[in-house]
Amino acid sequence: MKFGGTSVADIDRIRNAARHVKRESAAGHEVAVVVSAMAGVTNQLVALCETAGKERHVYDRREYDAVVATGEQVTAGLMAIALQDLGIKARSWQGWQLPILTSAAHGAARIADIDGAALIRHFKDKEVPVIAGFQGVHKETGRVTTLGRGGSDTSAVAIAAAIRAERCDIYTDVDGVYTSDPRVVPRAKRLDKVAFEEMLELASLGAKVMQVRSVELGMVHNVRIFVRSSFDAPDSIDPHGNPPGTLICDEGEIMEQQTVTGIAFSRDEAQISIRQVQDKPGVAAAIFGPLAAANINVDMIVQNVSADGKTTDLTFTVPAADYQRSLDTIKKAKEAIGYQRLDGATDVAKISVIGIGMRSHAGVAAEAFRALAERAINIRAITTSEIKFSLLIDAAYTELAVRTLHSLYGLDQAAP
Ligand code: ADP
Ligand code: ASP
Numbered sequence: 213m214k215f216g217g218t219s220v221a222d223i224d225r226i227r228n229a230a231r232h233v234k235r236e237s238a239a240g241h242e243v244a245v246v247v248s249a250m251a252g253v254t255n256q257l258v259a260l261c262e263t264a265g266k267e268r269h270v271y272d273r274r275e276y277d278a279v280v281a282t283g284e285q286v287t288a289g290l291m292a293i294a295l296q297d298l299g300i301k302a303r304s305w306q307g308w309q310l311p312i313l314t315s316a317a318h319g320a321a322r323i324a325d326i327d328g329a330a331l332i333r334h335f336k337d338k339e340v341p342v343i344a345g346f347q348g349v350h351k352e353t354g355r356v357t358t359l360g361r362g363g364s365d366t367s368a369v370a371i372a373a374a375i376r377a378e379r380c381d382i383y384t385d386v387d388g389v390y391t392s393d394p395r396v397v398p399r400a401k402r403l404d405k406v407a408f409e410e411m412l413e414l415a416s417l418g419a420k421v422m423q424v425r426s427v428e429l430g431m432v433h434n435v436r437i438f439v440r441s442s443f444d445a446p447d448s449i450d451p452h453g454n455p456p457g458t459l460i461c462d463e464g465e466i467m468e469q470q471t472v473t474g475i476a477f478s479r480d481e482a483q484i485s486i487r488q489v490q491d492k493p494g495v496a497a498a499i500f501g502p503l504a505a506a507n508i509n510v511d512m513i514v515q516n517v518s519a520d521g522k523t524t525d526l527t528f529t530v531p532a533a534d535y536q537r538s539l540d541t542i543k544k545a546k547e548a549i550g551y552q553r554l555d556g557a558t559d560v561a562k563i564s565v566i567g568i569g570m571r572s573h574a575g576v577a578a579e580a581f582r583a584l585a586e587r588a589i590n591i592r593a594i595t596t597s598e599i600k601f602s603l604l605i606d607a608a609y610t611e612l613a614v615r616t617l618h619s620l621y622g623l624d625q626a627a628p
């Protein structure tokens with residue numbers, strides 16, 4: 213049972229979450245609990261690091277981890293106390309105590325190994341382990357690491373895999389995964405089931421309800437993930453019944469497959485266009501090599517075939533946070549690349565349409581082009597893959613575009 217930040221935002225919510233745990237444990241289930249930091253705490257800790265190191269901008273990522281990992285330590289202890297207060301045997305575990313061994317990539321570490329045996333031993337004593345999410349420890353240096361923002365989801369799925377749990381329940385502030393972010397699309401519908409592959413696309417293309425790596429891990433280890441609400445009254449739920457929520461599972465478990473399952477969007481994009489680039493072998497390498505070396509993740513790439521065989525334009529997108537660094541990197545490589553002009557924009561958004569059914573349906577994207585054209589929304593770039601396509605548009609039209617496509621593909625809930 214994993215509880216996210218809003219679900220443990222204050223003592224009342226922590227006590228409410230503890231009652232969810234009590235219900236399951238009283239029903240005879242062996243449960244391990246994973247908690248996030250209280251809502252807003254991680255942001256505050258990140259801001260403190262930034263202020264402490266403000267002159268040099270780049271500060272020691274190991275110390276960043278030492279600071280931001282504390283948020284989860286607090287909630288783990290508080291949750292254990294709240295459980296004990298309800299008469300349940302419980303103790304907190306920090307990442308290094310379990311241990312959750314990770315890579316050395318401070319701030320975005322990957323889990324390498326978790327020994328589930330210690331947890332399983334404690335189940336025998338009817339003790340509920342409360343594990344601090346988001347954090348681990350690097351095997352060689354023994355230093356505290358964190359798993360990247362939203363990383364408690366990944367802690368939970370990894371622990372579920374390590375103890376071979378029947379299910380990994382993600383308790384959050386929505387009662388499941390919706391066809392689009394319910395904050396932007398009021399008529400979004402809850403999905404009863406969604407395939408790992410689709411959830412992976414939804415998450416990596418902007419739906420922040422689950423961290424991307426947690427879905428990846430679930431897919432690799434075949435952990436069934438159930439996204440549900442922590443705001444439901446704990447005692448109104450039948451621990452053996454079918455509560456509302458979304459099961460993220462294997463494609464084979466889903467009977468009725470829609471063509472389009474969901475729409476994701478992201479405003480964290482920036483567009484860079486290189487004008488009149490020489491059209492000759494080696495130019496793409498001269499552009500994307502230095503960007504890769506600078507650890508900049510390039511996403512959409514659009515290049516035209518030149519008419520005269522000499523020059524063409526090339527457009528690509530990068531995370532908005534890396535925009536300036538990307539421009540600087542390209543300018544530095546100007547001589548090797550050979551181009552006339554560099555343009556860019558940060559007021560862009562990427563809208564993505566996702567569905568496994570697209571594999572066997574033609575013309576799905578064409579419908580979107582027509583619908584957006586009718587709304588006079590211009591498309592700057594397009595990318596497609598087997599189960600999704602993405603469109604880059606002006607950020608000002610994000611909500612209109614998402615809602616238009618949501619209706620177009622029949623995802624709207626009937627008006628109440
Ligand atoms: P937690 O703190 O529990 O980890 P998050 O804020 O990380 O919760 O994730 C839950 C939020 O994800 C929801 O409040 C919702 O606004 C947002 N979200 C974005 N896309 C979706 C979607 N397709 N379905 C459900 N929630 C979504
Ligand atoms: N507290 C961490 C964050 O805000 C991890 C998480 O909530 O999953 O990113």
Ligand code: MG
Nearest residue numbers: 216362420421
């Ligand atoms: Mg989250």
